[in-house]
Amino acid sequence: MSMTEIRWHGRGGQGAKTACLLLADAAFASGKYVQGFPEYGPERMGAPITAYNRISDTRCTIHSNIYTPDYVVVVDETLLKSVDVTAGLKETGAIIINSERSPAELRPLLNGYKGKVCTIDARKISEEALGRYFPNTPMLAAAVKVSGVVEPERFVADMRASFGHKFATKPQVIEGNMKALQTAMMEVKEG
């Protein structure tokens, strides 16, 4: 059984949970078995939150948190100081961080993690494409690109349909989100 486990670190209000659920949606649409769930605590804007995905070809029955993820997505760079984001992260996997800095600049902050480090400037992409800072769409796209849990072309097509449904009453938002998505997939840096 091949299963991919992904852990999301974000702050309350930044959309890490939404991105986690969108990734589950995208993987489901491509025929996978999915789990997408947040680790709940009191919901406070700005407090660190964790969310998880399991994506596999057969139903995964495990219902615990994820301790040895294949991928970690960090939606807010400032969490690197306060949260041990690479805890249990497999060296065959990768960490994807929202930052304007390069992977080489961030690696020293990662407790000696030896696997792949990827960065994406979600703020710049979001502000250029949407005019506001919504990091979750670019982070989702980067996670898909790096992890390969969903085939990228399929992912883009599914997301267009999903945004079309979600923003049926605000079609102007659809193109902005699609642009953020596609730009992020191109601009994610691996190091």
Place this chain on the structure above:
Amino acid sequence: MSVRERLSGNEAIAHAMKQIDPDVFAAFPITPSTEIPQYFAQYVADGKVGTEFVTVESEHSSMSTCIGAEAAGARAITATSSCGLAYMYEVLYVAASMRLPIVMAVANRALTGPININNDHSDSMGARDAGWIQLYAENNQEAYDNYLQAMPIGEDESVRLPVMVCQDGFITSHAVENIELCEDAEVKGFVGEYHPENALVGHENPLAVGPYDTCPYYMEHKVQQAEAMKNAKARILKVASDFEKMTGRKYGFFEEYRMEDAEAAIVVIGSTAGTARAEVDILREQGKKVGMIKVRVFRPFPAEELAAALSHVKAVAVMDKSEGFAADGGPLFHEVRSACYDLPQRPMMIDVVFGLGGRDCATTDIERVYNRLFKMIETGEVGPVYNHMGQRDLREATV
């Protein structure tokens, strides 16, 4: 024809409710069940159901509203969690003793205090003696399937008892997973309509319900309830068999996983069963004879059937996701151990209280439980019977 979807446990329950389109939903929100009335309110607003959605000021009132509506001959439902369920405590007994087959979705959550909003089974286990049928789910699929079976079980003339459909708060209520849904018409056909023989409204005969029951009658009415709970066993199996014909998904009082030749077994309720299932597979690959029993029906308690399933096992760990503060084990343990008393050869048995207030339970935790059972089998010694797992402890861990 089934419909493939991905839904959270709460969405799955709300979807089942929409397909059933009950007469009355009495709603008061409490995390983690809040999303259920929230989704349902949207269905009401969108005209997708004909339900009378009654927003009340407390859970005591939501259950009281259900009682009034169901006695009037309507199909009445609600959803709750934790302290909300505790606040209904008095009227839970009224619903059961009036023999009203109300169906309540429960997203299980710890009871305060100290204040905690995460998952364990303290809420519904605290209500286990209220006279309600209790079904528990491992995941969103089972929550949905149990919900569809609840009314055909509870409303049957031989039963007439209310039903709690429980799932693990947050762990499955808020987790999006794959699910297979039934078509609306299939659900309508399976659940049918509710036409009680006697009801307060819509009948020519005047009716009085919920009387003052003097001493010469009360005990007889309690025996009726006890008999109805016994009758529920046959009805639960009949409904499960009909459900299997419709969906291909099989249900019973409990699920036995790789129990055929198991020497060490875990008995558990809820989402942890899925985690245990994964660990059983790992240990089986190593040649260890392990199995797992997931209890789906806690009320009525399938004592004889469970005892038979455990009769060949050498060592059993019952995992309780609630504390009974009996100082010698949790509620599931007491009942499983009591069920095994009449076996000619009883397995060694321990209780493991775990997962309180959302404390996570991973496959590695399940492995520790099996390791304890292996040690019991190897030495022939039971050791400490009443154990807690997962807490920080200055004493040596017993599990």
Place this chain on the structure above:
Amino acid sequence: MIKARDIHEDCAWQQLTPGGEVYEGGTSKTFKTGDWRVNVPVYIADKCKQCLLCAPYCPDGAIPVKDGKRTDFDFDHCKGCGICAKVCPFKAIEMKKEEEK
């Protein structure tokens, strides 16, 4: 269907209705409360002006009214509470001890 008149203290649980439901109206008629009485009202027809104030005051509906006139008490149900005697403006009802009646 089990009728209220068939329900009594010798019934087994199988002979009782589920949850104690009562499937007909007016079942209080079969419940004779008259033997709870210690004091008893005595109706003095000569003093009665048929104002009918007593009938609605009776908590047990034990003052039958026929063709616009009250008749003697329904002693199967009268508990002897004395409210009728208190409200009668014409002293047409007197309360006596049960044995003096």
